[in-house]
Amino acid sequence: MTDSPTAFRSARDSGYLLCSDCEKLHYLSQEGLHCDRCGARLHSRIANSMSISWACLIASILLFLPANLLPIMTFTTFGQGEPSTILGGVLHLLEEDMLMIGLIVLTASIVVPVLKMIALTILLCTVQFGLQTNLRQKTMMFRIVEWIGRWSMLDIFVIGILVALVQLGSIAHIEGNHGATAFAIVVLLTMFSAIAFDTRLIWDNGISDCPPDSTDHKDDQ
């Protein structure tokens, strides 16, 4: 591992900062001013990144419990109501031999949020405790988590569609319950936590162990 400090210098250490909105390079002394190209306020790192990200993550973990214990919707046929939770809905699908969509709903509603919370915890701990290992893999993990997290809204949309469609008076109707509210807020909070998290903080604690790739076509314009 060749690791000369000049090979890896962050823009901030070199006296520059990157506009977060249009990615124009500015001098670090312009921090707090507005970008002359896009008008956004210039910050070399997202302000209060760690505290906002931690707060949203912890709140989402706490809310995950009621989201899974409270019923998300109630299916009523001929006067008989049957409330179901997220896991109950998945098990019902599996019992009815709808394995494929059972697995899709299980993945979107339980596996993805849990993995996302674990991933965000790992990333936040990496920054909090200045861990130096597998930084590139962790950055990759963040990209995947950020992309896949929104699919957790799937069950919320299903509830919305079913409630709107199955309104047949006394024969059958479906109504939503507050477990759905808790779950929607869980998804929202994990998305906020990921947005507030600044991936550059992962790399700030010293120089990483990854050698640079050889780049051709170098040109100073």
Add this chain to the structure above:
Amino acid sequence: MQGTPKHLIACHECDLLIERVVNQPDQDVVCPRCHALLYYTTLNSIERLLALSIAGLILFIPANLFPILSLHVFGQSQSEIILQSALSLYEGGLEVVALLILLFAIVVPLIQLIALFYISFTLHYRWEGRLLRQAMHSYQHLRGWGMLEIFLLGVLISIIKLKDIADLEVGLGLYSLAALIIVITLSGIFFNPHQIWHQIDLHRKQSRFYD
């Protein structure tokens, strides 16, 4: 004050300072440390975005006005448009969930299409474009919050869930929705923020409407 060196760039994901390299049209420039995609070239980006945003705005109308699904059981029938999934939840007391569906499935995609149309139209026809910055900020910050493709998967799952209980009929709204999702996905691919901000820079220098 604003004369930052043009030959330097920084990675937006790990803040590594790198020398700018001239890339071929088919070559992506990737951060050597964290492998983030730094910049790339999209050919005819503005023209494609203009066409796609017009197509998207047109498709948005049938996707929201025509029923996506109809249900028939015991001689009764019920059909729904996208908005109704938010309205029914609102009436049932789940205001937060209703609001989120309204935002993610209707409002955000519409704002993004309007912003995209404004950006591509003003840059293509060299109009004044006083709101270019705001349009760019809205489009970029709303990325990931439009969830029509997830809504569509929700419709498919609802169909499978209900198919044994009732007769279901797929409406024109669902086909329009599928086409709209294709258009929005393509416009996301052709939206090249680096290149568009650069074009806005040139646009401003050419026009006198800015100070």
